[in-house]
Amino acid sequence: xxxxxxxxxxxxxxxxxxxxxxxxxxxxxxxxxxxxxxxxxxxxxxxxxxxxxxxxxxxxxxxxxxxxxxxxxxxxxxxxxxxxxxxxxxxxxxxxxxxxxxxxxxxxxxxxx
Amino acid sequence: xxxxxxxxxxxxxxxxxxxxxxxxxxxxxxxxxxxxxxxxxxxxxxxxxxxxxxxxxxxxxxxxxxxxxxxxxxxxxxxxxxxxxxxxxxxxxxxxxxxxxxxxxxxxxxxx
Numbered sequence: 001x002x003x004x005x006x007x008x009x010x011x012x013x014x015x016x017x018x019x020x021x022x023x024x025x026x027x028x029x030x031x032x033x034x035x036x037x038x039x040x041x042x043x044x045x046x047x048x049x050x051x052x053x054x055x056x057x058x059x060x061x062x063x064x065x066x067x068x069x070x071x072x073x074x075x076x077x078x079x080x081x082x083x084x085x086x087x088x089x090x091x092x093x094x095x096x097x098x099x100x101x102x103x104x105x106x107x108x109x110x111x112x113x
Numbered sequence: 114x115x116x117x118x119x120x121x122x123x124x125x126x127x128x129x130x131x132x133x134x135x136x137x138x139x140x141x142x143x144x145x146x147x148x149x150x151x152x153x154x155x156x157x158x159x160x161x162x163x164x165x166x167x168x169x170x171x172x173x174x175x176x177x178x179x180x181x182x183x184x185x186x187x188x189x190x191x192x193x194x195x196x197x198x199x200x201x202x203x204x205x206x207x208x209x210x211x212x213x214x215x216x217x218x219x220x221x222x223x224x225x
Contacts, residue, residue, distance in 0.1 A: 042215040098209030101159035
């Protein structure tokens with residue numbers, strides 16, 4: 001009965017080789033978020049969707065893109081991963097914006113070699 | 114305070130003991146304060162979302178308080194159990210967009 005699913009759980013990619021991380025949800029929530037967490041640091045918001053409206057954080061690198069083809073799925077594309085992009089990537093959903101708890105997936109740990 | 118800060122970074126607790134730790138956040142532009150529990154290899158799980166100054170919330174042996182004027186929240190664990198071992202993250206919202214700014218977490222290890 002997993003509600004927010006992230007695949008794969010572990011991803012290894014080569015320096016400069018594009019990689020896509022996926023997130024799906026069974027909650028039918030309007031809002032989806034992508035966070036990046038580097039070792040021992042605070043998770044950092046990369047972008048979020050309210051329905052199909054995309055909101056990019058000002059300091060999210062151009063290297064990072066996202067797609068949300070429908071309510072259930074959201075993808076994080078890293079066009080040319082660098083060593084500094086190795087991190088845990090967390091997907092989350094919420095029913096609405098402002099004061100709603102977020103439901104997280106287990107994360108994808110990305111290694112860049 | 115410009116960012117969300119949590120202290121201590123980690124703590125070790127004997128089973129049965131109670132403990133608490135702190136989340137500090139900018140007191141200006143406050144909208145909501147979240148607490149999440151993140152066990153190893155699992156998904157972060159929401160504990161509380163708090164919006165009002167003086168709010169106190171409780172879930173089982175875990176409770177939290179909120180002071181929005183001075184910008185801090187405490188999380189309390191009463192009678193710690195090994196299953197309470199996790200990283201506890203707090204995050205604040207500063208507007209109605211639902212964007213969370215997280216602290217780096219407090220890692221709690223409860224030993225039998």
